[in-house]
Amino acid sequence: EAGVTQFPSHSVIEKGQTVTLRCDPISGHDNLYWYRRVMGKEIKFLLHFVKESKQDESGMPNNRFLAERTGGTYSTLKVQPAELEDSGVYFCASSQRATASTDTQYFGPGTRLTVL
């Protein structure tokens, strides 16, 4: 079974440009999460999809970030325009049953974003 995949693995862009990150969850997982780790800080939650619906987007830092999950399959996270403080590693995770508090989230390898 394929794990969570993310593309690209690295992205280097200039301030003011737009970047789109993609996440493909494990097949059959309805729940998809985005997290971010900026340098020197802990991993922080951004948002949670259940199928194509946003369940919780309380962690999104501002309106420069837009997440979508069309058709309830893969998800994209767009940053427009990118700022220096957006640099970090963006992780995607997926799980089967968000109704169970012990539902396991499986993480992707992350996308390392560098904004110059």
Place this chain on the structure above:
Amino acid sequence: QKEVEQNSGPLSVPEGAIASLNCTYSDRGSQSFFWYRQYSGKSPELIMFIYSNGDKEDGRFTAQLNKASQYVSLLIRDSQPSDSATYLCAVSSIKAAGNKLTFGGGTRVLVKP
């Protein structure tokens, strides 16, 4: 105060010894507790979770939870060089919609042959 706190380390452990990692959390509504292992440049990988007070063992790993003290720990027995990694403590809260995880900063473990 951070929501989930861990000693950043590094925790240096001789091969074959027990590594003891600690994690404290501030939200008394926290319901489930997860330990992830992350090798440099790789994705976090779940080691185990615990949600009841007491101990839970899985192979060389034992998780311990004390909700009254808001404390969770991970013991790694017979530590191996391959256990050298960053260990992340994460909690989920019953107040949260869905199961978003709140992470600590991680403890770096170095197992020396």
